[in-house]
Amino acid sequence: MDQIFTLDVHGLRSKLAAHEVSPVEVVRALARRIEAVDPAVRGYLSIDLERAIGEAEAADVTKPLGGVPIAIKDVISVRGAPCTCGSRILAGYRAPYDATVIARLRAAGAIPFGRTNMDEFAMGSSTENSAFGPTHNPYDPARTPGGSSGGSAAVVAADEAFAALGSDTGGSIRQPAAFCGCVGFKPTYGRVSRYGLVAFASSLDQIGPFTKTVRDAALLLNAIAGVDPCDSTSLDEPVPDFTTNLDRGVKGVRLGLPREYFVSGLDPQVERAVRQAVEHYAKLGAEIVEVSLPHTEYALSTYYIIAPAEASANLARFDGVRYGYRAEQPGDLLEHYGRTREEGFGAEVKRRIILGTYALSSGYYDAYYLKAQKARTLIRDDFSRAFRRVDAIVCPTSPTPAFKLGERANDPLSMYLADVFTLAANMAGICGVSIPCGFAEAEGKLLPIGLQILGNSLEEGRVLQVANAYEQTTDWHKRRPQSVTGNA
Amino acid sequence: MSSEDLDVEYVAELARIRLTPEEVATFRSQLGHVLEHVARLNRLNVAGVEPTAHSFPIYNVFRADEVKPSLPREEALANAPRQAEGLFLVTKVLD
Missing domain, CATH: 3.90.1300.10 (Amidase signature (AS) domain)
Structure with a gap:
């Protein structure tokens, strides 16, 4: 045991x-x-x-x-x-x-x-x-x-x-x-x-x-x-x-x-292992068919608009009032929010909130968020x-x-x-x-x-x-x- | 869309996050690279394409209109950084 x-x-x-x-x-x-x-x-x-x-x-x-x-x-x-x-x-x-x-x-x-x-x-x-x-x-x-x-x-x-x-x-x-x-x-x-x-x-x-x-x-x-x-x-x-x-x-x-998934940037050892797995499936009786996902090259861009946009809204709840860290002795409410979130969040979270807020902000919503939602339709x-x-x-x-x-x-x-x-x-x-x-x-x-x-x-x-x-x-x-x- | 347009200080203010001048500079450069990558969406023709907000849109999800127990007040307040008299304490909004 x-x-x-x-x-x-x-x-x-x-x-x-x-x-x-x-x-x-x-x-x-x-x-x-x-x-x-x-x-x-x-x-x-x-x-x-x-x-x-x-x-x-x-x-x-x-x-x-x-x-x-x-x-x-x-x-x-x-x-x-x-x-x-x-x-x-x-x-x-x-x-x-x-x-x-x-x-x-x-x-x-x-x-x-x-x-x-x-x-x-x-x-x-x-x-x-x-x-x-x-x-x-x-x-x-x-x-x-x-x-x-x-x-x-x-x-x-x-x-x-x-x-x-x-x-x-x-x-x-x-x-x-x-x-x-x-x-x-x-x-x-x-x-x-x-x-x-x-x-x-x-x-x-x-x-x-x-x-x-x-x-x-x-x-x-x-x-x-x-x-x-x-x-x-x-x-x-x-x-x-x-x-x-x-x-x-x-x-x-x-x-x-x-x-579209077998492109430059794919590590040769990873490619070899995956291709061997595919051959293995063929030996087991599977039929291997090449397919195309033509909008793959847009997936990363689309994701890094949509996910941060949603995150910027979701993480608004961390305001130092109902739970979590709260900055000490703020001068006023804006400083309370600004410092609580400055001191509470790490760099990547700040980056994504800023990216998401930007993509949703007035004047950029159509160019980024709406465009990404349409690209999401094509990916789906x-x-x-x-x-x-x-x-x-x-x-x-x-x-x-x-x-x-x-x-x-x-x-x-x-x-x-x-x-x-x-x-x-x-x-x-x-x-x-x-x-x-x-x-x-x-x-x-x-x-x-x-x-x-x-x-x-x-x-x-x-x-x-x-x-x-x-x-x-x-x-x-x-x-x-x-x-x-x-x-x- | 262009990475030139990103005013990190202004957007951070909208997002209620205070940044040091060093963070502003670093984020401007890092997010600039990300936005340059994102700019490839400019090449994509989306005329006539419906936006997708959810992969499985479900509408009108109702439940029976019944009273159910909710979190007792002490438990809802248990994580509050500051509280008094059964209430959350917020920083003063009006003088």
């Missing part, structure tokens, strides 16, 4: 249900693992062990996720727990209620355990924008785990969590999953309730799981998906059992290869056309493997480019996953590479089926980082 933390959720569930291990023993084993490993990874911002043990004592192991501890990105509310969003402005804040996803995890028997690090307000691609210091990539501590959900990805990859929740606005689940070599799933917009998720860009944000296997992603989606009266954008659609079709294979399944239409010809799209998750800490920190545009292959899916509202598909070698270290599989709206089951067919016939997902964790 010493190595219990190496299990996936499915394996842990079997042992818990058979009473081979108790939920309290699981929580304690995980806490020991975190103590041993996290000083090097720094994936967690806070942990309430006492509370988790109390909840483990009361856990019902007959439930679908009974007794399974799950790490939570520090942007999702758990009643009574901190929810800093990686920001100084929310240091000391405690959430007054459970997010719907947390209520649903609890209903399935799971135990929220630990708050994971993130880029401030989910704005970033490296977790370096956290006010509480960066998380380190378990495969190479000199590199970033990706972001913004870098903490969630790193703790799953380093066996410091059986699974975790994150949020994805432009790739913040899929890109860190690729960098850390785990599974990261972004559901269809509206599939999972956003109630209790601190808003970044409300028309793009979506909560999803980080797991060690595709099956585990299906298990977590089963627990968290479905319409919610507290989120009027949640979709009132039936939620299937996402594990049902996992093993159906890909014989006769049509997979689209978007030609690209996917609609492609999905008339194929069942899923396969492509790289990120153009490069994990980059070094500090390497892009002072060049926002180069940081934004890390999400160039993921953010179109958020604007189209479709679902997608990143799964491990190989390793790149850099300076003597092996760095994970992610394969992105995108599916049409509400086609989570299909995406999981395609992902599982690959996972079941390859071994990449069984690899574990050695440099930080000392795993064999």
Whole structure:
């Protein structure tokens, strides 16, 4: 039982249900693992062990996720727990209620355990924008785990969590999953309730799981998906059992290869791994079809108007009145706001609020925001056309493997480019996953590479089926980082 | 659209964020690069294209008009940096 933390959720569930291990023993084993490993990874911002043990004592192991501890990105509310969003402005804040996803995890028997690090307000691609210091990539501590959900990805990859929740606005689940070599799933917009998720860009944000296997992603989606009266954008659609079709294979399944995703700037080792994965799918019986997403070159520009515009409105709530940091001794109300936000927000959040405010300001609204919304229509239409010809799209998750800490920190545009292959899916509202598909070698270290599989709206089951067919016939997902964790 | 038009100090004022002169200079340069990239949208013909605000627009989402319990006042105030007599304290607006 010493190595219990190496299990996936499915394996842990079997042992818990058979009473081979108790939920309290699981929580304690995980806490020991975190103590041993996290000083090097720094994936967690806070942990309430006492509370988790109390909840483990009361856990019902007959439930679908009974007794399974799950790490939570520090942007999702758990009643009574901190929810800093990686920001100084929310240091000391405690959430007054459970997010719907947390209520649903609890209903399935799971135990929220630990708050994971993130880029401030989910704005970033490296977790370096956290006010509480960066998380380190378990495969190479000199590199970033990706972001913004870098903490969630790193703790799953380093066996410091059986699974975790994150949020994805432009790739913040899929890109860190690729960098850390785990599974990261972004559901269809509206599939999972956003109630209790601190808003970044409300028309793009979506909560999803980080797991060690595709099956585990299906298990977590089963627990968290479905319409919610507290989120009027949640979709009132039936939620299937996402594990049902996992093993159906890909014989006769049509997979689209978007030609615009294999361009200059794509790392040769990433390209090779993704092309090998595509060949592997062909051997498994899938039909490979070249497709075109012609407006791909406009996706980044469109996103960096729409997301900051929505963020500038959402983050107006941080005014130092109802919660959070408040500047001392302001001369008047304007100084109160100006200094509270100056002292409370980090550089990237300020940059995006300014960019978004500018795009929405009088005289520039039509040129930027309205234009971007129209470009968004064209990007969405690209996917609609492609999905008339194929069942899923396969492509790289990120153009490069994990980059070094500090390497892009002072060049926002180069940081934004890390999400160039993921953010179109958020604007189209479709679902997608990143799964491990190989390793790149850099300076003597092996760095994970992610394969992105995108599916049409509400086609989570299909995406999981395609992902599982690959996972079941390859071994990449069984690899574990050695440099930080000392795993064999 | 052009990156020349971005007046960082003015926009920061609109956004109620005070910036140091160094931040103003840094942001002007960094956001200038971002806006140069964004300018490629100028090449895109969007005549006749409807804007998309939401990928799945849902309208008229109603719930039953029933009274439900809400956050008790103490809990709603628990995170307030300053409070008095069951109220949030704001900085004085009028003299």
